[in-house]
Amino acid sequence: MFRKLGLLARLAALRPRFAAGYIIVTAIALLAIAAPWIAPYSPTEADSVSFLQPPSAAHLFGTDNVGMDIFSRAIYAPRIDLTIAILGTLLSALVGGTIGALVGFYSTGRGIRVWLSFAVMRAADVLQAFPVFVFAIALVASLGQSIQTVVLAIAFVNAPIYLRLMRSQVLSIRSMRYVEASQVNGLSDLRTIVRHVVPNAMAPVLAQLSVNVGWGILLTAALSFVGAGVRAPTPEWGSMIAMGFQNVVTGQWWPSMFPGAMLAITVFGFSLVGSSIEVLADPAKRRQLLAEARERSESRRARREAV
Amino acid sequence: MSDKFTRIAIGTTRRRFLQGSAALGGAAMFSSMGRVGDALAQDANTTLVIAAPATPQGLDIEFDVSLGSIDSLGALYEYMLGYEKIADPNSPDAMREDTSVHADKPNGLALRGRLAEKWEVSPDGRKATFKLREGVVSNWGNTFTSKDVKWTWDRKFNLKGQGLFQTAVLGLKSPDQVKVEGDYAISFNLDQPNPILLKQQCNLANPIYDATKCSEVGGSDDPWAVNFLKNDSAGFGPYRLAQLVRGQQAVFEARDDYWDEKPFMKRVIMREVPQSASRFSLLQGGAVDIAQFLQPRELEALKTQPGVAVDAVNASYMIWLELNAKIAPFDNVDVRRAVNLAIPRDEIIRTIYYGYADEQKAPMPYIYPMANESFFNYAYDLAKAKEMLAKAGVTGPLSTTLSYNAGDPTQEPIALLIQTSLKQIGIELTLEKLPAGVFYENVTKRAKPMIFYLDSPWTPDPGYSTYLYFNSESYVNYSNYNNPEVDRTITEGLATLDDSVRMEKYAAVQKTLMDEAPWGFIAYPKYTLARKAGLKGYTYYSSNNLRFQDFSRG
Numbered sequence: 001m002f003r004k005l006g007l008l009a010r011l012a013a014l015r016p017r018f019a020a021g022y023i024i025v026t027a028i029a030l031l032a033i034a035a036p037w038i039a040p041y042s043p044t045e046a047d048s049v050s051f052l053q054p055p056s057a058a059h060l061f062g063t064d065n066v067g068m069d070i071f072s073r074a075i076y077a078p079r080i081d082l083t084i085a086i087l088g089t090l091l092s093a094l095v096g097g098t099i100g101a102l103v104g105f106y107s108t109g110r111g112i113r114v115w116l117s118f119a120v121m122r123a124a125d126v127l128q129a130f131p132v133f134v135f136a137i138a139l140v141a142s143l144g145q146s147i148q149t150v151v152l153a154i155a156f157v158n159a160p161i162y163l164r165l166m167r168s169q170v171l172s173i174r175s176m177r178y179v180e181a182s183q184v185n186g187l188s189d190l191r192t193i194v195r196h197v198v199p200n201a202m203a204p205v206l207a208q209l210s211v212n213v214g215w216g217i218l219l220t221a222a223l224s225f226v227g228a229g230v231r232a233p234t235p236e237w238g239s240m241i242a243m244g245f246q247n248v249v250t251g252q253w254w255p256s257m258f259p260g261a262m263l264a265i266t267v268f269g270f271s272l273v274g275s276s277i278e279v280l281a282d283p284a285k286r287r288q289l290l291a292e293a294r295e296r297s298e299s300r301r302a303r304r305e306a307v
Numbered sequence: 308m309s310d311k312f313t314r315i316a317i318g319t320t321r322r323r324f325l326q327g328s329a330a331l332g333g334a335a336m337f338s339s340m341g342r343v344g345d346a347l348a349q350d351a352n353t354t355l356v357i358a359a360p361a362t363p364q365g366l367d368i369e370f371d372v373s374l375g376s377i378d379s380l381g382a383l384y385e386y387m388l389g390y391e392k393i394a395d396p397n398s399p400d401a402m403r404e405d406t407s408v409h410a411d412k413p414n415g416l417a418l419r420g421r422l423a424e425k426w427e428v429s430p431d432g433r434k435a436t437f438k439l440r441e442g443v444v445s446n447w448g449n450t451f452t453s454k455d456v457k458w459t460w461d462r463k464f465n466l467k468g469q470g471l472f473q474t475a476v477l478g479l480k481s482p483d484q485v486k487v488e489g490d491y492a493i494s495f496n497l498d499q500p501n502p503i504l505l506k507q508q509c510n511l512a513n514p515i516y517d518a519t520k521c522s523e524v525g526g527s528d529d530p531w532a533v534n535f536l537k538n539d540s541a542g543f544g545p546y547r548l549a550q551l552v553r554g555q556q557a558v559f560e561a562r563d564d565y566w567d568e569k570p571f572m573k574r575v576i577m578r579e580v581p582q583s584a585s586r587f588s589l590l591q592g593g594a595v596d597i598a599q600f601l602q603p604r605e606l607e608a609l610k611t612q613p614g615v616a617v618d619a620v621n622a623s624y625m626i627w628l629e630l631n632a633k634i635a636p637f638d639n640v641d642v643r644r645a646v647n648l649a650i651p652r653d654e655i656i657r658t659i660y661y662g663y664a665d666e667q668k669a670p671m672p673y674i675y676p677m678a679n680e681s682f683f684n685y686a687y688d689l690a691k692a693k694e695m696l697a698k699a700g701v702t703g704p705l706s707t708t709l710s711y712n713a714g715d716p717t718q719e720p721i722a723l724l725i726q727t728s729l730k731q732i733g734i735e736l737t738l739e740k741l742p743a744g745v746f747y748e749n750v751t752k753r754a755k756p757m758i759f760y761l762d763s764p765w766t767p768d769p770g771y772s773t774y775l776y777f778n779s780e781s782y783v784n785y786s787n788y789n790n791p792e793v794d795r796t797i798t799e800g801l802a803t804l805d806d807s808v809r810m811e812k813y814a815a816v817q818k819t820l821m822d823e824a825p826w827g828f829i830a831y832p833k834y835t836l837a838r839k840a841g842l843k844g845y846t847y848y849s850s851n852n853l854r855f856q857d858f859s860r861g
Contacts, residue, residue, distance in 0.1 A: 048654035
């Protein structure tokens with residue numbers, strides 16, 4: 001246990017940006033969980049007596065133009081933003097990954113399956129040709145404004161990414177000897193894909209998940225900013241920025257600045273976590289990193305012994 | 308406008324705009340350079356630059372009443388009559404139309420002749436004859452005659468756009484009721500007396516067109532010049548359109564051959580600046596003379612800025628909630644009353660409008676004659692609101708949806724205050740933010756239980772206002788209110804000339820409307836204008852538009 005913790009500490013010292021990512025994400029998650037206990041005010045009730053109050057001891061981040069406490073709303077917001085982004089990303093990975101695995105497995109050879117694979121890839125091309133944000137707005141506009149719709153929109157715009165990732169991995173794995181061996185042993189295609197192909201193709205997908213959660217948060221905030229996302233007064237960073245940004249010009253910077261800063265830090269945190277997963281999930285890069293950590297640890301021990 | 312004309316106009320305007328901008332600073336610094344500097348300074352002095360939320364989408368009032376369009380109309384077109392102007396009692400630098408009842412004046416109105424030099428209403432109130440002004444020419448050089456007035460009203464009957472409402476409210480059933488009585492005389496012949504016959508001649512929605520030009524450009528394919536008037540003008544107003552690039556700018560040039568006093572501002576540039584924060588910054592930095600439709604907190608910030616002035620006058624604007632009488636729970640009058648008792652008007656005016664509004668206490672603009680605020684019985688009282696809900700038979704929590712316009716930045720915070728307040732009496736509101744286009748579609752479809760609306764009736768008359776919003780036949784009756792007695796009294800008042808009788812009738816109408824609360828009454832926002840301090844002459848019109856010819860520098 002202590003050895004593992006020591007290794008983690010060495011990894012953190014070696015790549016401090018990875019550590020920063022995990023700290024940010026953990027802190028935001030903890031804030032979201034603890035929000036009902038630490039928020040000093042209701043995040044959804046207006047108080048016209050104290051509107052547009054600057055940051056103070058009573059209101060750490062100040063109040064907005066209807067008197068809602070910015071700090072309370074800002075720490076409640078990740079409950080919505082994270083939930084939407086994580087659900088949307090998982091859904092897109094599930095759908096995109098599954099289709100990608102099937103398409104990759106049946107991309108070569110002849111017959112209807114090949115044609116279907118080709119058709120699916122061209123459909124993905126068409127989907128990806130649209131600007132993501134415009135496409136998401138169109139989806140929300142046609143399906144109606146709700147949290148579920150935003151989740152679906154995120155899933156829909158991200159699914160082609162996982163489809164391509166999984167397909168490219170499966171294309172290289174399906175010709176491996178162990179895959180051929182499993183088929184020779186009589187395993188069905190489905191079993192081969194589930195047992196031998198997908199587990200070995202997951203590394204880049206896992207790395208992409210974290211990056212996409214960050215993008216999902218950004219997309220949720222952007223949709224809410226233009227009024228197509230979460231409904232007021234639900235605390236959400238994008239809608240908070242939208243409500244406050246016009247005040248900046250008259251000197252009230254706090255209604256949009258604090259949620260904006262939290263949004264930026266969170267997306268940055270997820271991006272760093274994504275980078276770390278990319279390294280840790282790749283066996284070669286992981287070995288190199290661990291070797292570097294051990295080497296540094298041994299040289300430190302050697303220096304101590306010499307002293 | 309042809310492409311060639313547009314290209315020439317753009318080139319000229321850009322050059323002159325740059326000259327004007329340079330002149331602002333340059334002429335002051337290098338005035339000793341002599342006549343060139345003087346000329347440039349003069350050019351800038353007589354150029355009015357406006358930062359507007361939008362350029363005109365169309366210039367034909369039959370089909371377009373958007374913000375940029377209505378500001379253009381008063382400059383491009385002339386009207387038969389106008390109101391006398393008086394100083395605004397609340398804003399020392401502003402003037403306003405005198406729309407009140409004057410028992411000592413003919414027809415009880417303070418009117419002045421514009422295209423009509425003299426006018427006479429028959430004793431039975433069914434016929435009005437206008438003697439028209441001679442020697443007036445249009446921006447195309449055609450002489451004004453009675454033929455132009457006749458063509459204008461025939462166009463309303465034929466196009467069936469908003470002009471149809473104008474004919475209906477006057478009781479005109481056929482184009483034949485507008486008769487040419489000579490080259491310079493025309494009459495309106497009604498089946499019933501109508502007290503707003505003269506007022507309608509001042510209404511911004513009734514500009515007089517140059518029939519000769521319109522017939523010439525329209526030909527047989529487009530006899531009412533719809534395509535032409537959408538993009539250009541043919542009128543007798545003080546300005547002509549020099550350029551219109553939608554989404555960028557509209558440029559107006561003063562006419563030397565205008566019949567009345569020549570405008571001080573020889574050129575008006577209306578630039579589209581959609582964000583109010585950007586308009587605020589442009590005025591603050593001195594780049595524009597007027598920043599239109601700023602947010603109340605921006606106006607408040609500008610009040611202390613040197614070189615900038617803010618006019619705020621009582622206006623015909625009203626903002627209210629349409630409580631749809633055909634959709635539960637607002638089909639119950641006591642629920643509507645409860646909502647009215649729980650609207651925190653004072654908080655809304657203080658927090659959202661920063662005092663640039665007053666509480667709405669009548670179902671028509673409070674600045675109009677015969678508006679009666681004494682029937683307002685909805686002072687903020689949550690205990691009474693709960694009693695009213697109990698009376699309505701509401702025992703548990705009540706849920707409904709409040710829809711609002713994403714394009715109006717004041718509506719969301721107002722909705723949040725109302726939501727918080729209604730929660731305290733057991734009404735859970737779900738807020739629904741609708742994009743501007745979808746919002747208006749939903750208002751007209753009358754499919755939402757509770758939706759915001761901001762509007763103003765342009766004719767300062769209780770009959771016109773109440774007919775517009777509460778007559779069961781009116782297309783603007785978006786709350787689906789239906790009371791045959793109210794319908795009957797409104798219509799009777801529109802056929803009564805005696806102002807004391809009208810006052811009684813419209814008092815009764817307002818009393819019933821207040822009691823039955825088809826609206827959630829909110830506020831009367833003021834008309835505000837943020838301008839350079841040296842700009843003089845702002846005048847308020849009940850159609851809430853600017854007329855560029857009013858402005859000068861002093």
